[in-house]
Amino acid sequence: MKNHPDYQQELERLTFTTTYMDSVIAAQELDQESMQKRQEQQVASLDFKDSSLKYQDMLTHANFMKMSKEQLENLKKLRKKPYFARINFQRKDRPSETFYIGKVSLFDRETQSPIILDWRSPLANVYYEGRLGEVSYEAHGETYEGHVSLKRQYTIEESELIDFRDIDLTTKDEMLQQSLDKNADHRLSEIVATIQEEQNEVIRANLRKPIVVQGAAGSGKTTIALHRVSYFLYTMRDVFQPEEMLILAPNRLFIDYMKEVLPELGVEKSHQTTFTDFVQKVTNHSFSIRNQHDLLTSILEGSGNGIELQIAEWKGSKRFKELMDQYIISLKQSFLVEEDVYIGEFRIKQGKKLKQLFLEEYAYMPFYKRKEKIRQLLMHEVRNKKKIILQKVAKKYDDELDRALYGIKDAEKRRRRVSFLMDQKEQKLVDLEREAKSAVSRYMRLYPNKKLTAYYKGLFESEVYTEHTTLSLQEKERFRMYMKGRFKKHELDADDLGALLYLQTHLYGIDPDYKAKKVVIDEAQDYSYMEFASLKRALNTELFTIVGDLAQGIYHYRGLKEWTPLLEDLFTQPSYQTLQKTYRTTVEIMTLANDVLAQMNANLPQAEPVVRHGSIPSFLSLEPGYEAKMEAEWNSLKQEGFKSIAIIGKTLEECRFVYTHLTEELGDKFQLIEGNEVIDPNAIAIMPVYLSKGLEFDVVWLLSINESYEATELDEKLLYVAMTRPLHKLYLVGATLESFMLNHVHQDHYTHFTPR
Numbered sequence: 001m002k003n004h005p006d007y008q009q010e011l012e013r014l015t016f017t018t019t020y021m022d023s024v025i026a027a028q029e030l031d032q033e034s035m036q037k038r039q040e041q042q043v044a045s046l047d048f049k050d051s052s053l054k055y056q057d058m059l060t061h062a063n064f065m066k067m068s069k070e071q072l073e074n075l076k077k078l079r080k081k082p083y084f085a086r087i088n089f090q091r092k093d094r095p096s097e098t099f100y101i102g103k104v105s106l107f108d109r110e111t112q113s114p115i116i117l118d119w120r121s122p123l124a125n126v127y128y129e130g131r132l133g134e135v136s137y138e139a140h141g142e143t144y145e146g147h148v149s150l151k152r153q154y155t156i157e158e159s160e161l162i163d164f165r166d167i168d169l170t171t172k173d174e175m176l177q178q179s180l181d182k183n184a185d186h187r188l189s190e191i192v193a194t195i196q197e198e199q200n201e202v203i204r205a206n207l208r209k210p211i212v213v214q215g216a217a218g219s220g221k222t223t224i225a226l227h228r229v230s231y232f233l234y235t236m237r238d239v240f241q242p243e244e245m246l247i248l249a250p251n252r253l254f255i256d257y258m259k260e261v262l263p264e265l266g267v268e269k270s271h272q273t274t275f276t277d278f279v280q281k282v283t284n285h286s287f288s289i290r291n292q293h294d295l296l297t298s299i300l301e302g303s304g305n306g307i308e309l310q311i312a313e314w315k316g317s318k319r320f321k322e323l324m325d326q327y328i329i330s331l332k333q334s335f336l337v338e339e340d341v342y343i344g345e346f347r348i349k350q351g352k353k354l355k356q357l358f359l360e361e362y363a364y365m366p367f368y369k370r371k372e373k374i375r376q377l378l379m380h381e382v383r384n385k386k387k388i389i390l391q392k393v394a395k396k397y398d399d400e401l402d403r404a405l406y407g408i409k410d411a412e413k414r415r416r417r418v419s420f421l422m423d424q425k426e427q428k429l430v431d432l433e434r435e436a437k438s439a440v441s442r443y444m445r446l447y448p449n450k451k452l453t454a455y456y457k458g459l460f461e462s463e464v465y466t467e468h469t470t471l472s473l474q475e476k477e478r479f480r481m482y483m484k485g486r487f488k489k490h491e492l493d494a495d496d497l498g499a500l501l502y503l504q505t506h507l508y509g510i511d512p513d514y515k516a517k518k519v520v521i522d523e524a525q526d527y528s529y530m531e532f533a534s535l536k537r538a539l540n541t542e543l544f545t546i547v548g549d550l551a552q553g554i555y556h557y558r559g560l561k562e563w564t565p566l567l568e569d570l571f572t573q574p575s576y577q578t579l580q581k582t583y584r585t586t587v588e589i590m591t592l593a594n595d596v597l598a599q600m601n602a603n604l605p606q607a608e609p610v611v612r613h614g615s616i617p618s619f620l621s622l623e624p625g626y627e628a629k630m631e632a633e634w635n636s637l638k639q640e641g642f643k644s645i646a647i648i649g650k651t652l653e654e655c656r657f658v659y660t661h662l663t664e665e666l667g668d669k670f671q672l673i674e675g676n677e678v679i680d681p682n683a684i685a686i687m688p689v690y691l692s693k694g695l696e697f698d699v700v701w702l703l704s705i706n707e708s709y710e711a712t713e714l715d716e717k718l719l720y721v722a723m724t725r726p727l728h729k730l731y732l733v734g735a736t737l738e739s740f741m742l743n744h745v746h747q748d749h750y751t752h753f754t755p756r
């Protein structure tokens, strides 16, 4: 690198950039006067060649605006690696310009020219798209054409220039290779420099449309989805707040894992949660929810009864959503109150008019919101009309009194009549006052007033359920009995959440705090049609980024089996993209995982690993002393620099057994992960496959002691998920090759473990 003709210039540029950043940082921390002094010292100490006089100028004249604390912290962090690439770009009819691309932009405050160009800016797109030559990019609705004559990548560590290299038609992406060689703890945050063309297409796909991405395991779905969020917030920053973004992840472990990258992407203020937690918060009911892992576990352990599976599948289906729609129509009937509203004998509002308001003017609101609107309207009417009514009644009595006083000749008769009328007037006015006070609340009692769970319970007892369900008579009765049992226990299943959210939306509405305008769904293959429909309806937006892999659909009995329903039915003109190249793991590990994929009846193409080689997955049989062999191997792996090691078992039960057994044999170095723990980086994590989804580790050991993988759809998917977790090494430990279905794969795709 040092012999490169541009070496000196690149060094200067880096020094200038970091010095400029220092000035910005100092400006935020110091007052203006000390700032001036400090700047003078900095400039004096710089040893720029003459080409850099303009840098000195820029430094001395810069004036800086106030930044938020977070921006400042971010800038300090970015100083270590201010940019990762450069392009030489000549826009048509303009001189050639050099742009340095980094994670956020930095502008010269005086001239507004970019010192660093944000990777999300329209122009930076030409770095990601294609190679050198004629290019175009779009900004503010216009297309600009030009020529890229240089693309250069930098390795900068702790503000030191380590290396740089030019990308042309022949060079392989060395930087990508280097990045993939790293350990798991550095991975997610580093990809902006090496985003690939097909990934860039997903990140920058039309932001005003939903997008569905089918991507192989390790193709970068999570990473890309988060970068799309970042790109979205950058591009839409004038109209969109990060708080309006909802990211739904499969479990809390996964959220912790994601959190690491969010600040750098400027996305930390978005809401990140699981679908279950989201619905629980929004619906705020008092039932306990049995999570979907429990059902999965009972299926795997053979303890679940068939009905749980059948009902879960039905509740996730489009048929069920259609039934819910019918049920909601029937519920609407109970809100169509037609009686007139009275205070005494005085009508203050026609029932017909109220019904019309409910059905027409307020039609955009949930039922209970409409009810509330009607209540407010009636309160208002009562307040206004009460006065008039009281005056009218008083006047009627006063007229009568006048007639008595002047019309009745007999004094005794007159006295009695007047006294009678005065008592009656007083009584009448008191009665009317009292009636006016309670008129609205009395009237409102004609409207329903029930809790969400009562409505849901009502579904299974309703006429709609008996008359319109497409289930067989027998199924109908079995499901009804099943639900009765669940309600009695004050418990529901994860598969009921979609329906609860749907009902909540139609009946009560969603609290504005939860009303995200843009939604990202990771591991989307695990969501059912009903859940997608309920989310879309609840949030009333089309702006969904949906990423998933059908091959990893371990909840296939309830989740989507194909993307078609989303593409053709639920969303309007969504974009659809596939990602076949995978980055996480080595060719050797992916080859074995692809063998498992091929066994599935899923009609999915094989994943294509980016060329990075490692050792062939190795099989260790459960012969006496296998524990010690594992321990010796771990020691060697640690010495080689591998940090995160995970043991993955088929079920939680299996993992508990493995944990107890290995702790007895090898001591206290393991952490059993059951769901809500934070992974301890110093321990060897033991977890069931379903919790490992979406995560990655340097080294993965699949253990099959009591539970082996059979040739069923579910087991194949579980095995595929587990096998695609490692970055570098995969070991399989079991009684026989059949424990992992290795007897069905080519013998060259695995090896037998040999101690080192």
Ligand SMILES: Nc1ncnc2c1ncn2[C@@H]1O[C@H](COP(=O)(O)OP(=O)(O)OP(=O)(O)O)[C@@H](O)[C@H]1O
Pocket: 176, 179, 180, 187, 188, 189, 190, 191, 194, 195, 196, 199, 215, 216, 217, 218, 219, 220, 221, 222, 223, 224, 549, 552, 583, 584, 693, 694, 695, 696, 724
């Ligand atoms: N362009 C890239 N440059 C460098 N690393 C990348 C790139 N794309 C993906 N990776 C890395 O590949 C790994 C897998 O990425 P990610 O977890 O986003 O994949 P995924 O498709 O969500 O996987 P899964 O479906 O298995 O959960 C991560 O370590 C990520 O940093």
